[in-house]
Amino acid sequence: MSTQTVGQEKVAAPTAQNRLKSILLSQEAILLLILVVVIAVLASRSNRFLTTENLLTQGRLLAEVALVALPMTYIIITGGIDLSVGAIFGLCAIMLGWTWDNICLEPLALKTRGMECLTPFPLEASIVVALLIGALAGMINGLFIVRVKVPPLIMTLATLALYRGLAEGISQSRSVRGYPDWFYQLGQGSAAGLPTQIWIMIIAAVISAIVLSRTTFGRSLYAIGNNELGARFSGIPVGRQKIIIYTFSGVMAGLAAWIFVSRVSTTRSDMGTGLELDVIAAVVLGGTSIFGGTGSILGTMIGVITIALLRNGLSLAGVTGDATIIVVGFVLILAVLVNGFIQRRAGAK
Amino acid sequence: MDSILRLEGISKSFPGVKALEDVHFDLQPGEVHALLGENGAGKSTLIKIVSGVYRPDSGTIRVADKEVIFNNPRESQQRGIATIYQELSLYPELTVAENIFIGHAPRNRFRMIDWGAMERRSREILASLEIHDLDVTRKIGGLTVGNRQRVEIAKALSQDAKILIMDEPTASLSEADVQRLFEIVGLLRERGVGIIYISHRMEEVFKLADRVTVLRDGHYVDTRKVADVTEPQLIQMMVGRTIDQLFPKLPAEIGEPILEVRHLHRAPMTRDVSFTLRRGEIVGMAGLVGSGRSEVAQVIFGITPAESGEILIDGQPVKARHPEDSMRLGVAYVPEDRGTQGLIRPMPIRENVSLASLRMLSRASFIDFGRERRLAVEMVNKLGIRAYSIDQIVNKLSGGNQQKVVISKWLSREPRILIVDEPTRGIDVGAKAEIHRLISELAQRGLAILMISSELPEILGMSDRILVMREGRIVAEFSREEATQEVIAHAMMSQTQPAGVVQ
Numbered sequence: 023m024s025t026q027t028v029g030q031e032k033v034a035a036p037t038a039q040n041r042l043k044s045i046l047l048s049q050e051a052i053l054l055l056i057l058v059v060v061i062a063v064l065a066s067r068s069n070r071f072l073t074t075e076n077l078l079t080q081g082r083l084l085a086e087v088a089l090v091a092l093p094m095t096y097i098i099i100t101g102g103i104d105l106s107v108g109a110i111f112g113l114c115a116i117m118l119g120w121t122w123d124n125i126c127l128e129p130l131a132l133k134t135r136g137m138e139c140l141t142p143f144p145l146e147a148s149i150v151v152a153l154l155i156g157a158l159a160g161m162i163n164g165l166f167i168v169r170v171k172v173p174p175l176i177m178t179l180a181t182l183a184l185y186r187g188l189a190e191g192i193s194q195s196r197s198v199r200g201y202p203d204w205f206y207q208l209g210q211g212s213a214a215g216l217p218t219q220i221w222i223m224i225i226a227a228v229i230s231a232i233v234l235s236r237t238t239f240g241r242s243l244y245a246i247g248n249n250e251l252g253a254r255f256s257g258i259p260v261g262r263q264k265i266i267i268y269t270f271s272g273v274m275a276g277l278a279a280w281i282f283v284s285r286v287s288t289t290r291s292d293m294g295t296g297l298e299l300d301v302i303a304a305v306v307l308g309g310t311s312i313f314g315g316t317g318s319i320l321g322t323m324i325g326v327i328t329i330a331l332l333r334n335g336l337s338l339a340g341v342t343g344d345a346t347i348i349v350v351g352f353v354l355i356l357a358v359l360v361n362g363f364i365q366r367r368a369g370a371k
Numbered sequence: 372m373d374s375i376l377r378l379e380g381i382s383k384s385f386p387g388v389k390a391l392e393d394v395h396f397d398l399q400p401g402e403v404h405a406l407l408g409e410n411g412a413g414k415s416t417l418i419k420i421v422s423g424v425y426r427p428d429s430g431t432i433r434v435a436d437k438e439v440i441f442n443n444p445r446e447s448q449q450r451g452i453a454t455i456y457q458e459l460s461l462y463p464e465l466t467v468a469e470n471i472f473i474g475h476a477p478r479n480r481f482r483m484i485d486w487g488a489m490e491r492r493s494r495e496i497l498a499s500l501e502i503h504d505l506d507v508t509r510k511i512g513g514l515t516v517g518n519r520q521r522v523e524i525a526k527a528l529s530q531d532a533k534i535l536i537m538d539e540p541t542a543s544l545s546e547a548d549v550q551r552l553f554e555i556v557g558l559l560r561e562r563g564v565g566i567i568y569i570s571h572r573m574e575e576v577f578k579l580a581d582r583v584t585v586l587r588d589g590h591y592v593d594t595r596k597v598a599d600v601t602e603p604q605l606i607q608m609m610v611g612r613t614i615d616q617l618f619p620k621l622p623a624e625i626g627e628p629i630l631e632v633r634h635l636h637r638a639p640m641t642r643d644v645s646f647t648l649r650r651g652e653i654v655g656m657a658g659l660v661g662s663g664r665s666e667v668a669q670v671i672f673g674i675t676p677a678e679s680g681e682i683l684i685d686g687q688p689v690k691a692r693h694p695e696d697s698m699r700l701g702v703a704y705v706p707e708d709r710g711t712q713g714l715i716r717p718m719p720i721r722e723n724v725s726l727a728s729l730r731m732l733s734r735a736s737f738i739d740f741g742r743e744r745r746l747a748v749e750m751v752n753k754l755g756i757r758a759y760s761i762d763q764i765v766n767k768l769s770g771g772n773q774q775k776v777v778i779s780k781w782l783s784r785e786p787r788i789l790i791v792d793e794p795t796r797g798i799d800v801g802a803k804a805e806i807h808r809l810i811s812e813l814a815q816r817g818l819a820i821l822m823i824s825s826e827l828p829e830i831l832g833m834s835d836r837i838l839v840m841r842e843g844r845i846v847a848e849f850s851r852e853e854a855t856q857e858v859i860a861h862a863m864m865s866q867t868q869p870a871g872v873v874q
Binding site for chain 1: 714730733738740
């Protein structure tokens, strides 16, 4: 294709050649390359790795991380962070099981031993409660970060402890089991040959990607991350956008918790411990700058998949758990170095 | 006479700007020598050369008749030169004595800090300045600005300073602290310390200084004995500039009032501000840096909403609680600081141009990328932004082109009221003229324009009417015909409060 100038424009549109070059040099392309290499190496180490069954199982496991990583991408793009996602995840899981197991609607009371309950709390309502609690927990983060101007790192570190403590206090270390069969469809069932939660993950990822790359909302997140003051001076409602994304983060943690409870058939208060680290690692591996301003959903998804497959593949190849973590750490550092190198190259242009 | 400091033929350039050209200055022992000039006249650059922060491109510095070259501030301090900056440079978590002796604490025979000696000598130095009410073991953080400044002066004396540079020392002092400072300056003078005194307050210059040197646009204007000059003469020397290199203002038809501001108040820098802006009119807003001009603009634009007072647009009272409110009402604000307020620098031209008008370019909040590109191309061509592509990162553009991107962003909203804050600061002469032409053309098309500027020639050349601000208030208003650099500068700097605005 030849270079084109449109009409009497003095500025040239990017040529097809340049566009191809920039796609090949993009962070996502390089990540994809890393992912392909990882898969190839792991497949050669274990013949159980590259099987449909194994990959679908892995898909079930990584869907929860992916769902939480989507809003985390938004948050990190604005220059923030949410450390409380694991705790919100645990709190939502507990609230789902606890409300279903403990509340009686008729007579309206908390169940006690030997009490006869005519209308128990419906499980559907418990699911809604869990999602609302997630939203509320996220919104509290957002409100304090925006209105009281607590740095996101500190605020969500505090609520990480707070929400986890609440979850433990409410559950009294008891687990809830014995959900009705329909409830397991989400975590253990399939639709059109794929595990249900993989469909949910794909739909959520596609919507998140479209919102981030094609809407005014998505554009405003990049603007905030690159220069918050400049965004404010351009009339972007910075506070509102931040509250929205932290709330979104809470809702997605709730959704992931619902799927998790459905997958493992039980509810415990320590669920989701350390989830925030997996999620943040995946987002950063996916090329989102921890300083804000850049990043993409595609990158995050590749990051989530890379980390999950790396762990699974290594353990199938007989590598011990400790060594697996070391390898994951190395890959993370490598990806960050490569990204930094690309950005410096782009910056030097 | 023997000068303790003599500068000859000092020149200094920064990329794109000649900050100083062939400047002379000398200081006698026991003299207070005032340095006067407008914002950007080169005073700060000159004192940074004396204090060793910058090295001059050419010229000589003599301290006590010995030619010296300062490679860093330390070498300047070793020659007995101490600077008291506007933003005081003390450590809030350390005590008074520790701050005074930081970097040269007295040591005992084990090379450990001799705390007793340090406190004793701190007390002695403070006592020599007639300061007896300051506990040397207190932390700096809890002290008043006046006390901190005294500690700064004591610190300078502890280093045996013979030359003291005071940069706007009274800018944030209370009346009582100003009096004490004057007394201390008197004591220092008796000791033979030479003082370079920078202040915008004329009355201080007349009260304290023996001689005054005026700089203008980086050039040396003159040095006079204070006893031999009058205030109007000094102002004339500071501002006497020609305005012929500016773009001539185009005639515009001035219509009905669009924006009326009544008794707008937001502490501390917007106090009872009232004015009117008409269709087609360019109102210049003059004032010193820190006089509250940008603050007023930001109150009108809704960034820092007013605490009281009214804003009327087309005669209707309106609320401006967020920039969104004001933008919807047709107000646009090109802020003072391009880098941090005006632009998202790591983002391309296209995304910067569309940032304020994204809603207008989108359907159901989906951005129409075709329209966005067309808008960017249109703006780049219309304003003559020099770039190789609309996808170029704005950080890579020159200052003038960056400013045009900011203006494009706001013009794409088709505002009716445009506030431009220092629209040509830090950009080259050619781009300056282009921006002046643009502002003039916008007024011709019926926009009401409020132009904040620290450059009097720009204010005089462009404005139909001129408002002068000082300490958060509008203190004077001039028509285009009445205005001269002298009367504006006088209104900007004089200390007298106009009647009727005291609250």
